[in-house]
Amino acid sequence: MSNGISLKELAAELKLAPSTVSRALNDSYEISEATKKKVINMAEKLNYQPNPFARSLRENKSKTIAVIIPERINNFFAQVMDGIEEIAHEHGYHLLVYSTHEDVEKEKKIVSLLQNKRADAIVMSVSSQTSDVSHLEKLYQRDLPIIFFDRVCSDIPTTKFITNDYESAYEGTKHLIQQGCQKIAFLMLAKELSITKERYRGYLDALKEAGMQPEPTFSLHCCRSDEENIQLITELLKSENRPDGILSSVEKLALATYHAVKKTKLSIPDDLKIITFSNMSSAGLLSPSLSTITQPALTIGQECAKLLIKKLTKPRHNELKDQVIVIPSKLTIRESTMAR
Amino acid sequence: MSNGISLKELAAELKLAPSTVSRALNDSYEISEATKKKVINMAEKLNYQPNPFARSLRENKSKTIAVIIPERINNFFAQVMDGIEEIAHEHGYHLLVYSTHEDVEKEKKIVSLLQNKRADAIVMSVSSQTSDVSHLEKLYQRDLPIIFFDRVCSDIPTTKFITNDYESAYEGTKHLIQQGCQKIAFLMLAKELSITKERYRGYLDALKEAGMQPEPTFSLHCCRSDEENIQLITELLKSENRPDGILSSVEKLALATYHAVKKTKLSIPDDLKIITFSNMSSAGLLSPSLSTITQPALTIGQECAKLLIKKLTKPRHNELKDQVIVIPSKLTIRESTMAR
DNA sequence: TAAAAAATCGCAATCGATTTCGTATTTAAA
DNA sequence: TTTAAATACGAAATCGATTGCGATTTTTTA
Structure with a gap:
């Protein structure tokens, strides 16, 4: 009674x-x-629920x-998840969710757990520490469909969804220059990350176009720890040549900058202007309000799920091509980049 | 080759x-x-990965x-998830994650999907629309271990983890009074929610103790839509008797208030002081910085998972008692409640 | 009216790992 | 030296749903 009945x-x-009932x-x-009606009525009456594991075992799909x-406390990833979930649920798919906490070792463990086909497919954004991708190649060789988004792995020949990182960073930097900035720094998590590379390129090109030299000390490599990042940024801001x-390539570094600024006598936007990649809904409520490059997170999630489900439903006709699909971000100017 | 080998x-x-290999x-x-060594070595060499569904089918656990x-874009729930995941992974458990988006109908669908024992247990926080709990009772009757946290269901006799909502709301309100507030409003999602009830009680008792009368219009019921909430709050702030x-019982309503204030000529904290339940890390960066009652989200998640896994590991010795475990919140005073 | 075709349904194998029970071999006790 | 016990392993059933194939009944066609 407590544990439902079987077929x-x-x-x-x-x-x-049983075969008849199953077919019915x-x-x-x-x-x-x-017969179908009788079966369905009785199934309803006895609240029959098919065992998902028996089915998965038989059908070889879950x-x-x-x-x-990489992390949960991040509006971008939360929104992407919402998008994935929306489409997945529409098609009867469930979501196993894992956070690497920006730790490659953890990422490797998780990936290793997924080798046994517990999930039919994987959607992922790699950790900032990920440079060696052998663990991901193993997945690919196992024929497990993978789709990357945002932080992608160009070495794995599958479909990737990203935003126009180069252009956005270029536009963001250009905007800073137009607002009168002379010495622009770039904050990044890890230089191996795909998004870092692209955004950095956009930053450099905008500088070059304006005839500005990129200062080596202005390319700041940050880490996972908020405290350390605040420290690093504070030092940069207190240095002689500040x-x-x-241009912050990720949300958390912009927030760290706000904290760092509080430890100096500087003020935003008078002494320092800042724009960041961010999906924070409260960006407009910060002091001062924060100019952002907002990624279409929900759409990215939806598109990832749509493509994946197409692939899972009709595997023959829908190979995951080695392609990069770009969905543009949106730039929102607020007080943090206002000219005096 | 692509799809690993079987036992x-x-x-x-x-x-x-096969029996020998399994035992080995x-x-x-x-x-x-x-023999064990031989087997283990060969398993390693051939990268043997046991089929989780065959195992689940046989063992009747997943x-x-x-x-x-209720929602993903919420620091509290994100942190709770991190806590649950940490403990779950330590014990080899995977996480199926669902968001109801504050929608009971969605909640019912999800709960219905879980009746087939796809998961060994459930950790949940109910949606703000949940008042009828028959769908949850069905789960309980199916012998599926459930634990509630934060937004609990007192009708279901199981273990619940909450924070000291009454005391926190009481203290928060008292703090507002001490800072000179005469007319204090209470913002809530739905009055049926467990957290709403408790926090409202604390609010009322603090008022009563100060000899203040609760204005009916000051108990504001909000909804899921940010726009509507901002509208509601704006009207309240623009009303004659504002x-x-x-005291905001949830984070999103405090943010809505900040947005609403921008549509008026009021300023925080001079004309209006505000304190809210919130786990937002950037509360200190808002303009003005936001006083908060912060819940021990990570700990709540960890405790939920610990208790659940104990129950799953030793079902006989660890029944989920009908009890409420309280973990205290922390009050952080910032600019938004400063006296002039 | 007989034969062919269609409609319905049951038997049994299958997916992969675990486990009960049984058997053969080795070791220890009598 | 014989018997009892311990050790090491295999055969087959099992978990629950699906499906190929075969069997039976009913309907259609000639």
Whole structure:
């Protein structure tokens, strides 16, 4: 009673063979309408729930998608998850969610756990520490469909969804220059990250176009620890040759900058202007309000899930091509980059 | 090759029976050390990965915990998830995650999907629309271990983890009064929610103790839509008899208040002081910085997972008692409640 | 009316790992 | 030296749903 009944028990109750009941529930053409109705009614009455593991074992698919993200307390990833979930649920898929906490070792463990096909496919954004991708190649060789988004792995020949990182960074930097910044710094998590590379390129090109030299000390490599990052940024801001503009490649570094500024006598935007990649809904409520490059997170999640489910439904016709799909970000100017 | 090998194939390779190989891998006392080594080595060499569904089918457990939260873009729930995941992973459990988006209908669907034991247990916080709990009772009757946190269901006799909502709201309100507020409003999502009830009680008692009358219009019921909430709050602030203090029972309503204030000529904290329940890390960076009652989210998640896993590991000795475990919140005073 | 075709349904194998029970071999006790 | 006990392993059932194939009944066609 407490643990629902099985197909066999349901069949016994109906005085039918399990095979018949199974076919009836799956609406097979081999079963008469009368029988189907009887079966469905009894199944309803006894609250029959098919065992998902028996089914997965038999069909060799779990109706489950694994999602691996670097961190949960991040509006961008949370929104992407919402997008993935929306489409996944529409198609009866469940979501196994893992956070690497920006730790490659953890990422490797998680990936290793997924080798046994517990999930039919994987959607992921790699950790900032990920440079060696052998663990991901292993997945690919196992024929596990993978899709990357945002922080992608160009070495793995599959579909990747990203935003126009180069252009956005270029535009953001250009905006800072237009607002009067002379010495612009770039804050990054790890230089191996795909998004870092692209955004850095955009930053450099904008500088070059304006005839500005990139200062080596203005390319700041940060880490996982908020405290350390605040320290690093504070030092940069207190240094003799300090920047007057900042392009932050990720949300958390912009927030760290706000904290760092509080430890100096500087003020935003008078002494320092800042723009960041961020999906924070409260960016407009910060003091001062924060100019952002907002990524279409929900759409990215939806598109990832749509493509993956297409692939899972019709594997033959939908190979995950080695391609990069770009969805543009949106730049929102606020007080933090206002000219005096 | 692409799809790993099975136990049977591994056994064939070793010229052993599948039963022997299974026992060897599970470190059974019936198998000699020599054989164990051979088996383990070969399993390693061929990268054997046990099929989780075959195992789940046989053992009638999935090593999976389902987590149901009202929304993902919420620092509190994100942190709770991190806590649950930490402990779950330590014990080899996976996490199926679902968001109801504050929608009961969605919650019912999700709960219905979990009736088939896809997950061994459930950790959840109910949606703000949840008042009828028949769908949750069905789960309970199915012997599916459930633990509630934060937004609990007192009708379901199981363990609940909450914070000291009454005291925190009481202290928060008292703080507002001490800072000079005369007319304090209370912002809530839905009055049926457990947290709303408790926090409202604390609010009322603090008022009463100060000899203040609760204005009916100062108890503001909000909804899921940010726009509507901002509208509601704006109207309240523009009304003739407007409050000079606000206790917000959830983070999003405090942010909505900040947005609403921008549409008026009021300023925080001079004209209006506000304190809110929130786990936002950037509360200190808002303009003005936001006083908060911060819940021990990570700890809550960890404790939920610990208790659940104890129950799953030793079902006999660890029934989930009908009890409420309280972990205290922390009050952080910032500019938004400063006296002039 | 007989034969062919269609409609319905049951039997049994299968997915992969675990486990009960049984058997053969080795070791220890009598 | 014989018997009892311990050791090491295999055969087969099992978990629950699906499906190929075969069997039976009913309907259609000739």
